[in-house]
Amino acid sequence: MGQRWIGGNKVELLENGEEFFPRVYDEIKRAEHEVIIETFILFEDKIGHALAEAVCEAAQRGVKVDLMVDGFGSPDLSDAFIQKLTGAGVRMRVFDPGRQLFGQRLNVFRRMHRKIVVIDGCIAFVGGINYSADHVMDFGPKAKQDYAVLLTGPIVTEIHRFVLHAIAVGGKGASWFRRRLKAAPPNAEVGPTGKAELQFVTRDNRRHTNDIERHYLAAIRSARHSIVIANAYFFPGYRMIKALRRAARRGVEVNLILQGEPDMPIVKVAASMLYHHLLHAGVHIYEYCQRPLHGKVAVVDEQWSTVGSSNLDPLSLSLNLEANVIVRDAAFADQLRGKLNMLMQNHCKRVKAADLDEWSGWRLVRSFFVFHLLRWYPSWAGWLPRHAPRLHPAHLPPATGATQTENA
Incomplete structure (x- = not known):
């Protein structure tokens, strides 16, 4: 559609x-x-x-x-x-x-x-x-x-x-x-x-294979002031990581709210593999620690926001059937931003570069494989069973x- x-x-x-x-x-x-x-x-x-x-x-x-x-x-x-x-x-x-x-x-x-x-x-x-x-x-x-x-x-x-x-x-x-x-x-x-x-935006395995990701990328690339993304399962593709890093480097305040008390331990492990890449580019990372985060929402600048079912991980971006609403409305964006700011201020732990483990030979090797996994997963995801x-x-x-x- x-x-x-x-x-x-x-x-x-x-x-x-x-x-x-x-x-x-x-x-x-x-x-x-x-x-x-x-x-x-x-x-x-x-x-x-x-x-x-x-x-x-x-x-x-x-x-x-x-x-x-x-x-x-x-x-x-x-x-x-x-x-x-x-x-x-x-x-x-x-x-x-x-x-x-x-x-x-x-x-x-x-x-x-x-x-x-x-x-x-x-x-x-x-x-x-x-x-x-x-x-x-x-x-x-x-x-x-x-x-x-x-x-x-x-x-x-x-x-x-x-x-x-x-x-x-x-x-x-x-x-x-x-x-x-x-x-x-x-x-x-x-x-x-x-x-x-x-806009009602969906993802399927036929005609709309990357529509939700495409809307996220367009909003991130056009951001002028602020980006706030709260997402439960965060392991996006290379293009989104690159877009977030570039936004932070051009002066946009980029805040990510991720799971600090995950419902599945692998979720935090996967997201944390990206922390070095993001923090060193100026992206701010907050871990929500009160209870498991399951939200899939974002606000960009004064107008753009989204709420839906799509995580920013390989399953949602390349495999699952998903549905998000993209909203262009200043009042709604302000309301959602207020909710997310409250989480960051009252219920999150901010992750800083000093909190991360020092780089090691193993971390360098792992980072190399994570980088290429992110770069190519939209392609290899297409090889998985399609029905x-x-x-x-x-x-x-x-x-x-x-x-x-x-x-x-």
Whole structure:
């Protein structure tokens, strides 16, 4: 799908599950015609059960509900949980369920990593928050720091078409896509609700292989004053490292917020391999130490910002299916920058060159291989297994009506 600036939108920043989940559930409860959800992770915990209750209630009152989960991110949903959803009329589909070998999941590459909700064609949520209890504070020290946006305005029409098209490409076909568009909710073609200009930018393994990275690079290269990037899994390609170094050297204040208390130790190890290259060019690095950082957001200068599902690592930039919103709006950029500044000031440890280990023969060798890995990974990533983005219907109850619902 084409990417263009679309004006007349309202953007609301949602921080963490405490702000995100209640808004999603409330909008689902108010849905009159259609609810479409894509998520990487759906767990059978209190958050997953709350989502299930909301969508089941909506489906039972006649709302069309389509729920897509990823087969790698959501591998252990019980039959009872799935039966509850499909029995209520929810059309549940799984992206590439895959098979296990000796208890190990093999479907690692090219995952459906997007987190999108579209309701009645006029409200959308896009971000990095999954449906799991580790996105709320009472989970404890491992609760994740993350962001999403609630969108209204003309941009939602484009997101709505995108999620329907994803279902069609995943198996339902072009005729189903045309029927669903024709049966779209009456208010699906929405008018202006605000002043923000937006682009809905996706990454796939067919036509839009580097679109999100390209938007990041354009913003970094054109930055005049400041760049703030908060990203959970930071191991970008050579071009982005080079762009960040050049920005810092021409006087732009470049701040990176990375994981200091990672959910996976390898994340910090990988990012720290880049610290020497970045710090010596004048890039400022902050490690968020309060709890795991899961956000994927950035602000450049006074206008440009992004919120979405894409990390800045090989999986997100070269393999996974991702979705970000690019926002051109001074008020939203100022709000997001304020949130990130608060993290840096109150909950981060600034990494300085003096904190790093001295250079050694081993570090020089490792740096050489890291440099070339970064330089060439977009190419070698293309060699990894490539498959069509197939959506498989989840287990359906034996009732005839369930099969008819799936074909609607």
